[in-house]
Structure formats: C-alpha cells, structure tokens
Amino acid sequence: xxxxxxxxxxxxxxxxxxxxxxxxxxxxxxxxxxxxxxxxxxxxxxxxxxxxxxxxxxxxxxxxxxxxxxxxxxxxxxxxxxxxxxxxxxxxxxxxxxxxxxxxxxxxxxxxxxxxxxxxxxxxxxxxxxxxxxxxxxxxxxxxxxxxxxxxxxxxxxxxxxxxxxxxxxxxxxxxxxxxxxxxxxxxxxxxxxxxxxxxxxxxxxxxxxxxxxxxxxxxxxxxxxxxxxxxxxxxxxxxxxxxxxxxxxxxxxxxxxxxxxxxxxxxxxxxxxxxxxxxxxxxxxxxxxxxxxxxxxxxxxxxxxxxxxxxxxxxxxxxxxxxxxxxxxxxxxxxxxxxxxxxxxxxxxxxxxxxxxxxxxxxxxxxxxxxxxxxxxxxxxxxxxxxxxxxxxxxxxxxxxxxxxxxxxxxxxxxxxxxxxxxxxxxxxxxxxxxxxxxxxxxxxxxxxxxxxxxxxxxxx
Ligand code: CO
Numbered sequence: 001x002x003x004x005x006x007x008x009x010x011x012x013x014x015x016x017x018x019x020x021x022x023x024x025x026x027x028x029x030x031x032x033x034x035x036x037x038x039x040x041x042x043x044x045x046x047x048x049x050x051x052x053x054x055x056x057x058x059x060x061x062x063x064x065x066x067x068x069x070x071x072x073x074x075x076x077x078x079x080x081x082x083x084x085x086x087x088x089x090x091x092x093x094x095x096x097x098x099x100x101x102x103x104x105x106x107x108x109x110x111x112x113x114x115x116x117x118x119x120x121x122x123x124x125x126x127x128x129x130x131x132x133x134x135x136x137x138x139x140x141x142x143x144x145x146x147x148x149x150x151x152x153x154x155x156x157x158x159x160x161x162x163x164x165x166x167x168x169x170x171x172x173x174x175x176x177x178x179x180x181x182x183x184x185x186x187x188x189x190x191x192x193x194x195x196x197x198x199x200x201x202x203x204x205x206x207x208x209x210x211x212x213x214x215x216x217x218x219x220x221x222x223x224x225x226x227x228x229x230x231x232x233x234x235x236x237x238x239x240x241x242x243x244x245x246x247x248x249x250x251x252x253x254x255x256x257x258x259x260x261x262x263x264x265x266x267x268x269x270x271x272x273x274x275x276x277x278x279x280x281x282x283x284x285x286x287x288x289x290x291x292x293x294x295x296x297x298x299x300x301x302x303x304x305x306x307x308x309x310x311x312x313x314x315x316x317x318x319x320x321x322x323x324x325x326x327x328x329x330x331x332x333x334x335x336x337x338x339x340x341x342x343x344x345x346x347x348x349x350x351x352x353x354x355x356x357x358x359x360x361x362x363x364x365x366x367x368x369x370x371x372x373x374x375x376x377x378x379x380x381x382x383x384x385x386x387x388x389x390x391x392x393x394x395x396x397x398x399x400x401x402x403x404x405x406x407x408x409x410x411x412x413x414x415x416x417x418x419x420x421x422x423x424x425x426x427x428x429x430x431x432x433x434x435x436x437x438x439x440x441x442x443x444x445x446x447x448x449x450x451x452x453x454x455x456x457x458x459x460x461x462x
Contacts, residue, residue, distance in 0.1 A: 071110030122378030336380030
C-alpha cells in the first residue's frame with residue numbers, strides 16, 4: 001500500500017505573515033497562481049489571519065477582491081482561510097449575526113475550507129462559525145490551539161478533537177502557532193486522535209525552534225493526512241519548513257505527495273525576487289530566518305520572547321529579563337493555563353512584566369486581564385483559584401455563559417453606520433472588522449474628496 005500525504009501551501013498567508021508582516025500585494029501573487037493551482041497542493045492557505053487587516057491598513061487593497069481574483073484562476077486546488085472563531089479577523093468578539101454573515105460571504109466569494117480556532121480552545125467560541133460554515137456548504141476544519149502545560153495532555157487534545165467532530169467539523173488541525181510541538185508528542189497525538197475519531201488530520205507548525213521538519217516526519221509516520229509548508233522563498237525561521245525540501249524527503253521515504261517538483265521550482269523562482277525586494281526594503285528582517293530554540297527551552301513562543309525583551313529595553317530594564325521569564329509561567333498557571341497565543345501571549349507577558357516591575361504581584365493589572373478573569377474571552381482551560389480571582393477582580397462575579405450570548409445582533413447597526421460608503425455586504429463586513437481603517441478605505445474609494453482637509457478660513461474684522 002502506498003503511503004500518502006498531502007500539502008497545504010502557506011506562502012500567500014502564514015508564510016508572508018510570519019516573515020514580511022503580511023505586506024505582499026495581490027499583484028505579486030496573481031502571475032503565479034495558475035502554476036500553484038497546477039502543482040498538486042491539497043489547498044492554498046491564502047486568506048484570513050492578518051491578510052485582511054494588512055490589505056485594508058497598509059496596501060489599500062480590497063481583501064474581498066483578492067479572494068475573487070485568486071478564485072477565478074484556481075480550479076483544482078482548495079482555497080483555505082484562517083478564522084479566529086467569534087473574533088473573525090478582527091480584535092473583539094462579534095455578535096452571531098456578523099459571524100454568520102462573514103462566513104457565508106467568505107464561502108460565496110470563493111473559500112472552500114474554513115480553519116477555525118479559539119485562543120482558549122473554548123469550543124463555545126467556535127459554535128457559530130462552525131454552524132455557519134456547514135450551512136454555507138464549506139469544509140469546516142476545527143483547529144486545536146496547541147500548547148504545553150501540565151493540563152495540556154494528549155488526552156486533553158484528543159477530547160477536544162472529539163468535541164470538534166461532534167460539533168460538525170470535517171477535519172482536524174493540530175495548530176502549533178508557537179512551534180513548540182515536539183516530534184514524539186506529535187506522533188502520539190496523531191495516533192491517539194486517529195484511534196478515537198475518523199477525520200482527516202492536518203498538522204501546522206513553525207520552524208522557529210529548528211525541529212519542524214522532524215515533527216512533520218513523525219506526523220507523516222503517524223498517518224497525518226496533510227502538512228502545512230511554505231515555498232522555500234519564504235520558508236524557515238518564523239515561517240513553515242520549505243515545501244520542496246519536505247516533498248523531496250517524504251517522496252524518497254515512500255510517501256506519495258502528489259506534488260509536481262518542476263512546478264514547485266517555478267513557484268520558488270517567482271517568489272525569490274519578491275523576497276529579495278522585501279529584504280532590500282527592510283521589511284524582511286534577517287532575524288525571521290534565525291533558529292530560536294529558546295521557545296523550546298522556556299516554553300514561551302519566540303515572538304513573545306522578543307516582544308518582552310524589546311519592552312524591557314525601551315525602559316532600560318534589560319537586567320530584569322530573566323526574572324520576567326520565570327514570572328511568565330507563574331502568571332500563566334495563576335490564570336488557568338491559557339495557551340500562549342494572540343491575544344493571551346501579550347496579556348500574560350504584560351502581567352508578568354508588571355508583577356516584576358511593581359515588586360508586588362498583581363498590584364498593577366491591565367484591563368484585558370480583568371476581562372479575561374471575568375470570563376469575557378471564554379473559559380480558562382482550568383478554573384482560576386478564588387484567591388487569584390479575588391486579587392484581580394475583587395468581588396465581581398465572572399460570567400459563565402458563552403461570551404457572545406451577551407451580545408445583541410449588530411449587523412443592522414453597522415450597516416447604518418457605514419451606509420454612506422458601503423455598496424455591498426462585503427463592504428459592511430470590511431467596516432465591521434476594522435471600523436477606522438475600513439471607513440477610510442471605503443471613504444477614499446467612494447469620495448475623491450474624502451481625505452482632503454477642510455480649509456479653515458479666518459476672517460478678521462478691524
Ligand atoms: Co501559523
């Protein structure tokens with residue numbers, strides 16, 4: 001029996017998000033899309049995550065338009081997006097009507113696979129997105145936000161995968177955004193999920209720690225169906241391992257990948273000069289290609305380590321780095337072991353920093369941490385002790401329901417707010433994600449005088 005493994009190519013989303021802050025314009029993509037469609041990928045991850053934000057904020061592009069342009073060319077390969085559950089692509093919890101409309105329009109405009117995850121693995125935050133995906137005829141992939149802690153065991157993640165299946169997921173992703181998934185754990189996790197449920201499994205990791213190729217090898221051996229890789233031009237370091245290298249190695253090991261190596265070479269030839277251009281412009285920092293095993297040593301994502309260090313440097317407190325690093329796991333334990341992914345990684349990092357700087361723990365507390373303890377982000381992986389709750393929110397009673405249950409439908413209000421410039425439901429949803437940048441974007445498109453400053457004329461009488 002031939003062993004099979006398929007590839008999802010990430011250069012259009014995670015690859016460029018990890019290495020050039022998602023600044024690749026659609027014009028860099030379009031000339032190579034046909035070749036990418038013919039290369040034999042299972043899917044192209046090309047939308048969602050930070051792509052939407054970057055289009056509107058930095059590139060003056062309509063992200064919906066990008067999706068339609070790519071869809072028009074891609075006939076054989078699935079188009080995949082990443083969705084942060086009830087946060088969609090924005091930075092707050094949206095009401096259910098917005099979530100449903102957003103998912104429906106994403107699929108209508110060309111998305112096949114919607115990969116959904118929640119930063120806390122609170123499945124209640126994924127309920128609406130999963131239902132909407134199924135209803136709109138899309139493939140729903142439930143993604144486990146992988147993390148390490150004493151409670152994040154193989155049984156814990158297997159139960160989560162089971163829950164995804166019961167909720168209607170068509171496949172499961174083990175999403176290791178921090179690049180801390182070890183090869184042996186990956187193997188055991190896939191074996192156990194495969195023994196428990198019968199859904200395709202995809203593995204997503206990052207090369208930051210220098211172990212990603214080994215993790216993918218063990219994933220393949222354990223029977224993973226799909227792995228996420230990035231074409232060599234934007235691979236390695238903070239991104240995924242290189243597509244070509246993995247394809248060659250796995251083929252030699254007897255796996256059928258379905259990939260056309262000559263086409264992969266063409267894709268790399270297209271993206272190499274684009275990478276060089278970003279390097280010259282300074283947008284591709286040499287550091288993103290570095291190997292950083294600290295993430296594995298401290299069990300803290302690489303991005304979080306460098307953020308903490310630069311925050312400390314700004315205040316001339318570099319000497320506190322080690323202290324803050326030992327405080328991070330303590331804060332995380334206090335807060336019920338949230339996965340260290342956005343936004344929790346920033347929140348836990350800031351709290352650890354404040355605890356060290358104030359010399360008294362929880363003397364200073366950011367508003368977001370209070371809201372988290374109040375249950376407004378969802379359920380913490382394990383219950384927070386009464387002592388810590390008391391320290392952070394006093395006698396306030398946390399909510400126990402799904403956070404979105406407290407939100408009134410808001411689509412009609414949003415429609416009304418942007419009716420001056422929005423022509424389509426896609427426009428309204430764009431505005432809903434990023435009110436300020438969205439309004440500016442649509443305003444400039446609809447009104448040539450939108451950002452012309454109004455002259456103030458001072459009339460003096462004397
Ligand atoms: Co990723």
